[in-house]
Amino acid sequence: MKYKILTHVCCAPCLICTEPFVSEFELSCFWYNPNIHPFSEYKSRLDCLSDYAFENNIRLITEDFYGLMDFIGLNPDERCAYCYDIRLEETAKRAKINGFNMFSTTLLCSPYQNREKIKETGEKYSRKYGVEFFPGDFRGNFREGQKRAKEKSLYMQKYCGCIFSEYDRYKAEYKNQK
Numbered sequence: 001m002k003y004k005i006l007t008h009v010c011c012a013p014c015l016i017c018t019e020p021f022v023s024e025f026e027l028s029c030f031w032y033n034p035n036i037h038p039f040s041e042y043k044s045r046l047d048c049l050s051d052y053a054f055e056n057n058i059r060l061i062t063e064d065f066y067g068l069m070d071f072i073g074l075n076p077d078e079r080c081a082y083c084y085d086i087r088l089e090e091t092a093k094r095a096k097i098n099g100f101n102m103f104s105t106t107l108l109c110s111p112y113q114n115r116e117k118i119k120e121t122g123e124k125y126s127r128k129y130g131v132e133f134f135p136g137d138f139r140g141n142f143r144e145g146q147k148r149a150k151e152k153s154l155y156m157q158k159y160c161g162c163i164f165s166e167y168d169r170y171k172a173e174y175k176n177q178k
Contacts, residue, residue, distance in 0.1 A: 003025050021141070044155050102131060104122070108138050
């Protein structure tokens, strides 16, 4: 019997990074990313993921909520913890309601994310909702996953997703051009 796992997915390229690690599970994916801005970026990532899931016969559950207004008032230093918190809680809640044995997130594939904070947050919601958190270390497959995504001509984002990370990314690029 395979364990049923609900995996929060931030984008199709990160899903590709996790596939070798979750092949032993009955995988379903969950899109809930109210942190991604602007709306055009949010829509590009969701459309790409939807197409990829359809083409690869992967079950995709979406909570299509664009949360700009909730995000604007945040302290930029607290943004990552907030993002981990809202997305992993919603994933754990959905996993519990829909009878999944486990939940996880593709955020664990990025070497740019705070793995320990993600694990801590996942474990908090594991206890709260009674669904096991799978803290797979997918980072070793990050570059290969990115390469495969490019080969498949998938949409490749240029920053983490939030308005603050977009600012940081393009501010650095602007400074480098001077």
